[in-house]
Amino acid sequence: MSDKELAKVYEPKAVEEKWYRSWETEGRFHAESTSVKPSFSIVIPPPNVTGALHMGHALNNTLQDILCRWKRMSGYNVLWMPGTDHAGIATQNVVERQMAAEGQSRHELGRSAFIERVWKWKGESGGQIIGQLKRLGASCDWERERFTMDEGLSRAVREVFVRLYEEGLIYRDNRLINWCPRCHTALSDIEVEHEEKAGHLWHLRYPVVGADRFLVLATTRPETMLGDTAVAVNPADDRYRELVGKKVLLPLVNREIPIIADEYVDMEFGTGVVKITPAHDFNDFEVGRRHNLDLINIFDESGVINAAGQQYEGLERFVARKKIVEDLEAAGLLEKIDDHALAVGGCYRCKTIVEPYLSLQWYVKVGPLAERALAAVKEGKTRIVPQQWENTYYDWLENIRDWCISRQIWWGHRIPAWYCDHCGETTVAKVDPTCCAKCGSDEIRQETDVLDTWFSSALWPFSTMGWPDRTPELASFYPTSCLVTGFDILFFWVARMMMMGLHFMDDVPFRDVYIHALVRDAQGQKMSKSKGNVIDPLTVIDQYGTDAFRFTLAAFAAQGRDIKLAEERIAGYRNFANKIWNASRFALMNLEGFDPAAVDPTTLTFSNADRWILYRLNAAATDVQEALEAYRYNDAAGSLYRFTWSEFCDWYIELIKDDLYRGDEQRRLTSRYVLWLVLEHLLRLLHPFMPFITEEIWQALPGERPTPSIMTAPWPKPNPAWDYAAGAAEMELVMEVIRGIRNIRGEMDVPPSREIAVMLSCGSDDSLHLLKNNEVYIMSLARVSDLAIGKGLERPADAAVQVAGDVEIAVPLKGLVNVEEEEKRLLKEIGKLEKDEEFLAKKLQNPSFVERAPAEVVAKEREKLDEIAQKKQLLQASLEKIRNLK
Numbered sequence: 001m002s003d004k005e006l007a008k009v010y011e012p013k014a015v016e017e018k019w020y021r022s023w024e025t026e027g028r029f030h031a032e033s034t035s036v037k038p039s040f041s042i043v044i045p046p047p048n049v050t051g052a053l054h055m056g057h058a059l060n061n062t063l064q065d066i067l068c069r070w071k072r073m074s075g076y077n078v079l080w081m082p083g084t085d086h087a088g089i090a091t092q093n094v095v096e097r098q099m100a101a102e103g104q105s106r107h108e109l110g111r112s113a114f115i116e117r118v119w120k121w122k123g124e125s126g127g128q129i130i131g132q133l134k135r136l137g138a139s140c141d142w143e144r145e146r147f148t149m150d151e152g153l154s155r156a157v158r159e160v161f162v163r164l165y166e167e168g169l170i171y172r173d174n175r176l177i178n179w180c181p182r183c184h185t186a187l188s189d190i191e192v193e194h195e196e197k198a199g200h201l202w203h204l205r206y207p208v209v210g211a212d213r214f215l216v217l218a219t220t221r222p223e224t225m226l227g228d229t230a231v232a233v234n235p236a237d238d239r240y241r242e243l244v245g246k247k248v249l250l251p252l253v254n255r256e257i258p259i260i261a262d263e264y265v266d267m268e269f270g271t272g273v274v275k276i277t278p279a280h281d282f283n284d285f286e287v288g289r290r291h292n293l294d295l296i297n298i299f300d301e302s303g304v305i306n307a308a309g310q311q312y313e314g315l316e317r318f319v320a321r322k323k324i325v326e327d328l329e330a331a332g333l334l335e336k337i338d339d340h341a342l343a344v345g346g347c348y349r350c351k352t353i354v355e356p357y358l359s360l361q362w363y364v365k366v367g368p369l370a371e372r373a374l375a376a377v378k379e380g381k382t383r384i385v386p387q388q389w390e391n392t393y394y395d396w397l398e399n400i401r402d403w404c405i406s407r408q409i410w411w412g413h414r415i416p417a418w419y420c421d422h423c424g425e426t427t428v429a430k431v432d433p434t435c436c437a438k439c440g441s442d443e444i445r446q447e448t449d450v451l452d453t454w455f456s457s458a459l460w461p462f463s464t465m466g467w468p469d470r471t472p473e474l475a476s477f478y479p480t481s482c483l484v485t486g487f488d489i490l491f492f493w494v495a496r497m498m499m500m501g502l503h504f505m506d507d508v509p510f511r512d513v514y515i516h517a518l519v520r521d522a523q524g525q526k527m528s529k530s531k532g533n534v535i536d537p538l539t540v541i542d543q544y545g546t547d548a549f550r551f552t553l554a555a556f557a558a559q560g561r562d563i564k565l566a567e568e569r570i571a572g573y574r575n576f577a578n579k580i581w582n583a584s585r586f587a588l589m590n591l592e593g594f595d596p597a598a599v600d601p602t603t604l605t606f607s608n609a610d611r612w613i614l615y616r617l618n619a620a621a622t623d624v625q626e627a628l629e630a631y632r633y634n635d636a637a638g639s640l641y642r643f644t645w646s647e648f649c650d651w652y653i654e655l656i657k658d659d660l661y662r663g664d665e666q667r668r669l670t671s672r673y674v675l676w677l678v679l680e681h682l683l684r685l686l687h688p689f690m691p692f693i694t695e696e697i698w699q700a701l702p703g704e705r706p707t708p709s710i711m712t713a714p715w716p717k718p719n720p721a722w723d724y725a726a727g728a729a730e731m732e733l734v735m736e737v738i739r740g741i742r743n744i745r746g747e748m749d750v751p752p753s754r755e756i757a758v759m760l761s762c763g764s765d766d767s768l769h770l771l772k773n774n775e776v777y778i779m780s781l782a783r784v785s786d787l788a789i790g791k792g793l794e795r796p797a798d799a800a801v802q803v804a805g806d807v808e809i810a811v812p813l814k815g816l817v818n819v820e821e822e823e824k825r826l827l828k829e830i831g832k833l834e835k836d837e838e839f840l841a842k843k844l845q846n847p848s849f850v851e852r853a854p855a856e857v858v859a860k861e862r863e864k865l866d867e868i869a870q871k872k873q874l875l876q877a878s879l880e881k882i883r884n885l886k
Helices: 012-025 055-072 088-101 111-124 128-135 151-166 222-227 282-289 305-310 317-330 367-378 389-398 452-457 472-477 487-504 537-544 546-555 567-590 608-629 633-662 665-686 692-700 723-746 765-773 773-782 819-845 849-854 855-883
Strands: 039-043 077-081 170-180 184-186 192-207 214-219 230-233 247-249 255-261 275-278 336-345 355-364 383-385 417-420 426-428 444-446 481-485 510-516 517-521 562-563 756-762 784-791 798-802 807-812
Touching: 012 128, 012 546, 012 692, 012 723, 012 807, 039 055, 039 472, 039 633, 055 128, 055 481, 055 510, 055 517, 055 608, 077 472, 088 111, 088 192, 111 426, 128 537, 151 170, 151 426, 151 452, 151 487, 170 282, 184 355, 214 222, 214 275, 214 692, 222 317, 222 849, 230 282, 230 608, 230 692, 275 282, 282 355, 305 317, 317 336, 355 849, 367 389, 367 537, 383 389, 389 487, 452 487, 487 510, 537 546, 537 567, 546 567, 546 633, 546 692, 567 633, 567 665, 567 692, 608 633, 608 665, 608 723, 633 773, 665 692, 723 756, 723 765, 723 773, 723 798, 723 807, 723 855, 756 765, 765 773, 765 784, 773 784, 819 849, 819 855
Parallel strands: 039 077, 039 481, 230 255, 383 510, 481 510, 517 562, 756 784
Antiparallel strands: 170 184, 170 355, 192 214, 192 336, 230 275, 247 255, 417 426, 417 444, 756 807, 798 807
16 A cells, blocks of 8 residues: 655656656556557657657657557557668768768778778667657667568568569669769659749740741750750640651750650640650659650769760769859750749758669569559458548559669668679579579679668568567567558558568558658648748757647647647646646545545445546546547547646636535545546556556555556446436536626636625525535535525626526625726726737738738737627626626
């Protein structure tokens, strides 16, 4: 039995360190490989090994942890699989920057030594985010932590690559890809981030060979003209029909290229003539294929003009652009320049503008894989929540292009393909071969490219559980129950996991996908270092405590709505944590020497207040359960907040103080028992959201612990014995009467310390009987010195009146309020509000403010105006009551 006293003030840091260490040491997060309990499993979206905890991670992992803690308490064998991603390009960039500071490059070091250097960095500095997730309270099964480059996962990657290759779903082709001139690697379409930027449309004049005329065409990238191999017109365009089959002289390089007809050309756009550069534009590449055009690559891997660019060789692409425009103008071949907004693609890692680039790469033929991934959601095998994201998922999979999986970097899973210098064949194998599979020659060399990071991540739900072996974990936990992720990786990761899971496991990788929104700043803007509006989760945790931070994130995690986060909100939920702490201190002080096991609840007579709080506890347990089942985290948090603060702290604790301090032995015992019972249940309901403070308080409660930790205590379920609907309704009337008296006090500015006289005129025998039985609560909580309860009571002329149900509440004001002083005060407050109202109304009638100010600023000013109008209305009603007393 515990009679532990809680510290006067809650100090989160010490409590968090103590309990996390205890949970981890005692194996509280560990899942059994096989169990009689039902399974619940989640795989963590593996953070990059280079990463540090940001708001997106904090939200994502808090939501996962809430689910895992709730399910553990609900009797499930819970596996939350943790790990980190090797993050090919990002990690290579980090180590290369480190080496550059030392005056070294990876090429000087060589491939093997560089990879050793990355592993060394990973051992010393990588994975700091794991420690940061632990500070957040993440209850992952850390004993099973995986890394996308560890031995088991590397084996799975090879297995998948070889199988797909043998099935004809992996191939190699010389095609146009997105190329990052800084990272020197290919990127898939979804690794390119497009941003609207101001640009130009250059109108160029191409001379028609053998005719005294020019074709004028427009381009946003004049430097690529060096690689033009045709100009195209629409076959239905009468303006140019007679020119099809003739040639133009490519300006500056003086190469003759054909005029072709292709329906790709939009007759309405510009002059209806377009330049075709198959090696540097995705659409032109397809046109080039249809017309058998040459592919002339004019760039090297750094975006510098190569020998094909003749006199411009050696110029960086944007320097070349400037020089080419100048030379065209000097030659009289620049018709005009228009301003033109365009979507510019940047590398998702380093933000460098990507270049469409002709290159020999490895691809996954995704069509057949995408069909199954599409059908799985349409048939309900996997549910996407909120449902609005289903259409986005469908749209992408229905328009999917083959996935470029090769990357020209060193850090990553090296492609298991070997080229034979003797016969030219390719050997793809699970185990490194010593000779060519075709001719037996030992003159073989391995592909230097590595696989796209997302290739190994796509296998995460089953590779982390030991596939390709048939492990007990796969049998118990695949498919996983749920995936919690951000919408930004719906394509990068979610769709690809669906494709790979269905293909290799013949089942979906998860039953539910919960897509959460972004965490933005208080004004709704995306957080970014350049804007200076980033809130650091670790700083917030240090300042306000983990529980307050977690509860804030949950409270604002409404489906399909971004979270607008301000530090004041976190401070507000720190006050909530303090409220729980102080209420628990009060409870423990009144539970000294109390042994709940010695109480037989069937012998107790519950008061209306007791029945009401138990009924409300049942309602809270039902609401939280239903909200969590539907991934409505904000509703679950809202229910807990209301029950804790408004019902338990503000009402029940106040209602039972008289019983605790002045009640007879039986009444005191009952109040203590219900106080203990409700607090203990409440702590368990709060635990998934606020794990640290709840464990600390729960351990201090009197009585034997049913389990060593609140983590493994049973999840509270509604108790049918507490379905006191009638008693709760009666108590609600008593509370409504108390609120009515308090409202009158507030309106008349009567100090809370001053006791008042109150008359309650009841419209029925039931309410009369009820209020008579509960008059002690009314007198205590409404600070009433003289209480008259009856039917048809004559109301004094000078009384302020409110109505609660069929009860008229009258508070005689004679001698209670200084009418003249109160009138002056109210008039002064109304006058101030009228000035503010006039100022804001003028501001909002000013077109220059309404049109130029940001929408959220205008909305805020309108809100202020509405608030002023409401306050003024209340004060005017109070003024009228005061004047009636004269």
